[in-house]
Each structure stands twice: as structure tokens, then as C-alpha cells.
Amino acid sequence: MHIIIVGCGKVGSTLAEQLQEEDTDLTLIDTDADVINNLTEDIDAMGIVGNGASINTLMEAGVKTADIMIAVTASDELNLLCCLIAQKTGHCQTIARVRNPLYSKEIGFIQERLGLSMIINPELATAREISRLLRFPAAIKIDPFSKGRVELLKFKVLPEFELDGMSVSQITDKYRCDVLFCAIESKTTLSIPGGDHLVHNGDFISIIATPKNTALFFKKIGLKTHQVKNTLIIGGGTISYYLAKALSDLKISVKIIDKNKERCEELSEMLPNATIICGDGTDRALLMEEGLSTVESFVTLTNMDEENIFLSLSAKNMTQAKLIAKVNRLPYKDVIDELDIGSVIYPKYITSDSILRYVRAMQNTIGSNVETLYHVLDNQAEALEFIIRDNSPVVGIPLSKLNLKNNLLVCCLTREGTVRIPRGQDSIQIGDNVIIVTTHKGLRDIRDILA
Structure with a gap:
């Protein structure tokens, strides 16, 4: 399968690293020669320095015979234009990253009218x-x-x-x-x-x-299960906007602290039900004044990983709140996990998992489809959901009699809307949704669970 990625920033480079393990031919396009050179040193891919919206650049990348083109540049409009030109030039599936909240209510219309296979919004997904x-x-x-x-x-x-x-x-x-x-x-x-x-x-x-x-x-x-009643968010970016909007719908009280006065004024207009505070989110006195010691959740969403981690670490000693920190850079993931600062969210993983699911679904045989895919357990395992569409060697046989791979678990069967945790006598049937957790990477079809 030939895949073209336009835009090799944080999301594009993470995607390239993940997709090189999927038995694919990769072509990477970016306007920055240093970015392309650095990536192609580490990844088995062809690199092209150029504008992904240029027909000549896409032709050089092989768009006429490509299977998928993924546009993840920093510009929503450029991503949509790249996909549109790719469709007119070749016959590939197209995936675009679209982040601006202005387009969030029009995503369905944009996807249908431009004929896009998928639109990804990492900030909304996060x-x-x-x-x-x-x-x-x-x-x-x-x-x-x-x-x-x-x-x-x-x-x-x-x-x-x-x-x-x-x-x-x-x-x-x-x-x-x-x-x-x-x-x-x-x-x-x-x-x-x-x-x-x-x-x-x-x-x-x-x-x-x-x-x-x-x-x-x-x-x-003895673990509490009720949803939080309120939250304090540090950073007023796009993720904070989407999160505050979702939490307001759940009747959760929201406070956002951001140091940019102009951004605070924008958020006040867009989020009438949230409290917007213009100030320094790293100021301990301000945090205590705004109720850090009694708040039920504390979410750090600034553009600096170090600040998000530091704030969560500091909050551990001052509050019993649920702590969530956003981290973009992955090289120090092991160190961050050792800090035990609650939930750490990696937007790049969320995006790459969505696209990998789509790639696996295209690569599958006729027997089943990969419906959902997550990298779990610090990226050492995968959790996949298959829809069984046709007969295969796993259908109709008790699970206890299937020769399953080691380190693989059939976790759940959903049949006609009813969820069941399977036992040895249960069997997979056509029409089932089957959830698998395994340390084996790259399963594309339900028959891949067999040894």
C-alpha cells in the first residue's frame, strides 16, 4: 500500500513512524528540507521538499497510483486543497486534518462535498x-x-x-x-x-x-465513580475551547486561566457558561485564589509540555483533584509515566490511532473489518475491534478450541446490541463485534488471531 503524507510536523512525523510498521510504502512531503532530511534518516520513506497542494509535487510523489493521501499541515485550508487536488489527479483515498472550531459544525458537509474519506480533528478528539x-x-x-x-x-x-x-x-x-x-x-x-x-x-x-x-x-x-462537578483548566487553546464546551453540556462548572488578554476576550464570547480568568496559570497564589485546593479536577493544556507536567506535579501536593496533563513530545514518555501525575494525554497518539484504523480496514481481507484501534499499555499492545462480515476459520468454533496466538485475549463479543464477556464455550458468529487485546502488532483481519 502506497501512502503519501503531506506535512511532517508533530502529527505527520508520528504518523510516519507508526505507518512504517504497517508494511506500507511511504512518501513524505514538506516545505522544510531539514525536516524531510531528518525524518528520512530515521524512517524508510521517500522524502520530497515541496508544496503538497502543487500538482507537480503530488505527481512526483506518485499520487496517480497512491492508495491514501493524508494532509496534516498546520493549515486547514491547505489540507483540504491538497486532498481536493489529489482526488482530481489520482484515485486515492484522502484524509485531512481540520482543526479550526469555525469548521466544526460543517465537517459533515465539507467531507461529503469534497469527497474526503476522513476528517481528523486532533484537538476535538483530545x-x-x-x-x-x-x-x-x-x-x-x-x-x-x-x-x-x-x-x-x-x-x-x-x-x-x-x-x-x-x-x-x-x-x-x-x-x-x-x-x-x-x-x-x-x-x-x-x-x-x-x-x-x-x-x-x-x-x-x-x-x-x-x-x-x-x-x-x-x-x-471502593473507588469513586461519580463525574466531577467542576474543573480548573490552565491554557486557553483550541483543546480548552472544545473541552469547556463539552463539559458545559454535562453541567460541569468550568474555569479557564490564560495569560493572553485577547484570547480571554474571545473565549468569554464563545463560552458564555464558563468563567475566563486572565492571569498566569503558573502563579500558585492565583491558583489557590481560584479554588485549586477544593476543585475536583485540574487540567493543564498549555502549549508547553514542561509547564503542564510541572503544574500537575505541584498540584499533587495541594489538591485531591483529578489531574490531567497534555503532552505533545513523546521521547520522554517513560520518565513522565514514572512521575505518577494522574492521566497524561498524548494528542498525537489519538490522531495516529484513528488513521491506523482506517489503513488496517483498507488492508483487511473480506472476512472482517477493523472498526476500532487503540495503542494501549504504553504503546506495547493494541486493542482492536473487528466486525465479522463473512465466514472465516474462527467463526462457529468454541474459543477454548481455537488455536489462538500467545499474549492475545478475546475480551468481548457484542451481538445484536448485547455485550458479553466471553467464556471458553462461547464462539464468534457472523455479525459480531469482537474486541481483541494483544501484544502482537499489525492484526488486520480476525483470522490473524490464530497461531
Whole structure:
């Protein structure tokens, strides 16, 4: 499969790194020669210095025979123009990044009239992920499947849960909740656990279940499940706007602090239900004055990763609030995870997962489609949702009799709207949505789960 990426900034470079593992031929286009040279040193891809909206540049990149073109430059209008020219010149699928809130209500119209395969808004997707966490603050990460019917949630085992030293099967027997333990991360290991796997304080556990069953399980182990009543957001960028709008719809009280007076005035007009404060979000006295010690959630969304991390670290000692920090740069992810500052959101991963899902769906055989894809467990595993569209070697056979790959778990079956955590006697049927968690990368079809 030949894929062209126009724009090699943060999102474009992350995409290129992910897609090179997908058995694809990559061509990268950017106006900055240094960016292209640096990327092509590390990634097996052809680089072209030029304007992605130029027909000559796209022809040089091979747009006539390309399968997908992805435009992720800093300009929404340029991205749309690149896709339009690519469609007129070749026959490829087109994906555009469109970020401006002005276009958010017109996305469906734009996509249909321009014939785009997909429009991606990283800021809106990031805001939605944060709002999910504020609805269920006990979780560190939440990934939805089957249109929200099923969720993969990650949480930390604390001493007050009294789970230390218990096996997975003992926990599920004791609490009798229909949840599945799909992954356990300790300081030294990552496991897709069996029933005899022991849980310890400090472990990070990922479970999959319906939202109702997850809430019931958390309630039984003593973890609060109610949504937050209020939030304090530092930084007044596009993500903050989308987040405040979503939280206002949920009746969550929102305060935003930003030091740019002009931006504060804009936000005041666009967000009449939010409180906008012009000030320095790193000023401890201001934070305390605005209620940091009593607020239920604290979200840092400035343009500086260091500031977001520092603010979350400082807040740990001053508040019991749910902490969420946005981080753009990935090289220091391991160090950041060690800091234990609550939920850390990486917008680039959200974007790349959306596009990878689409690429996998195009590469699949006729038997099934990749409907949802998330990189989970610090990018060491994937959680995928397949729709079973046709007969295949996995259909109609009890799961206990399938020769499944190691480190792979069939987590959930959704059939005719009903969600089921499968047991050994259950089987996959045509029409099912099947959720898989595995450390094997690159599954494109449901038959790939077989050893």
C-alpha cells in the first residue's frame, strides 16, 4: 500500500513512524528540507521538499497510483486543497486534518462535498478523551468500543482496595462483576493475565466491560465513580475551547486561566457558561485564589509540555483533584509515566490511532473489518475491534478450541446490541463485534488471531 503524507510536523512525523510498521510504502512531503532530511534518516520513506497542494509535487510523489493521501499541515485550508487536488489527479483515498472550531459544525458537509474519506480533528478528539475521564475520574485512561457500549479502562491498584496478593480469579469470584482483566502492568513487567496472576498494590490494571458493570466493580472495591462537578483548566487553546464546551453540556462548572488578554476576550464570547480568568496559570497564589485546593479536577493544556507536567506535579501536593496533563513530545514518555501525575494525554497518539484504523480496514481481507484501534499499555499492545462480515476459520468454533496466538485475549463479543464477556464455550458468529487485546502488532483481519 502506497501512502503519501503531506506535512511532517508533530502529527505527520508520528504518523510516519507508526505507518512504517504497517508494511506500507511511504512518501513524505514538506516545505522544510531539514525536516524531510531528518525524518528520512530515521524512517524508510521517500522524502520530497515541496508544496503538497502543487500538482507537480503530488505527481512526483506518485499520487496517480497512491492508495491514501493524508494532509496534516498546520493549515486547514491547505489540507483540504491538497486532498481536493489529489482526488482530481489520482484515485486515492484522502484524509485531512481540520482543526479550526469555525469548521466544526460543517465537517459533515465539507467531507461529503469534497469527497474526503476522513476528517481528523486532533484537538476535538483530545477534548473528548479528557471529558470521558472527567465523567469517570477513577480511571487513568478510557478507550470506548462498540459505539460506547464497551470501555477499556485503566486504573491503579491502591492499598485501600485490599486487592494486594489476590489472584485475578479470586477478585472476579469475590466481587462477581462481569468484567475482564485484560492487562496488568507492574514496575517491571507487562502481562495479559491468566486467572492465577497475582495483583499487587501499585499495579496498573486494564479491565474491559460495559460502563454499568465497570461502575459496579469500582463501587465494590471502593473507588469513586461519580463525574466531577467542576474543573480548573490552565491554557486557553483550541483543546480548552472544545473541552469547556463539552463539559458545559454535562453541567460541569468550568474555569479557564490564560495569560493572553485577547484570547480571554474571545473565549468569554464563545463560552458564555464558563468563567475566563486572565492571569498566569503558573502563579500558585492565583491558583489557590481560584479554588485549586477544593476543585475536583485540574487540567493543564498549555502549549508547553514542561509547564503542564510541572503544574500537575505541584498540584499533587495541594489538591485531591483529578489531574490531567497534555503532552505533545513523546521521547520522554517513560520518565513522565514514572512521575505518577494522574492521566497524561498524548494528542498525537489519538490522531495516529484513528488513521491506523482506517489503513488496517483498507488492508483487511473480506472476512472482517477493523472498526476500532487503540495503542494501549504504553504503546506495547493494541486493542482492536473487528466486525465479522463473512465466514472465516474462527467463526462457529468454541474459543477454548481455537488455536489462538500467545499474549492475545478475546475480551468481548457484542451481538445484536448485547455485550458479553466471553467464556471458553462461547464462539464468534457472523455479525459480531469482537474486541481483541494483544501484544502482537499489525492484526488486520480476525483470522490473524490464530497461531
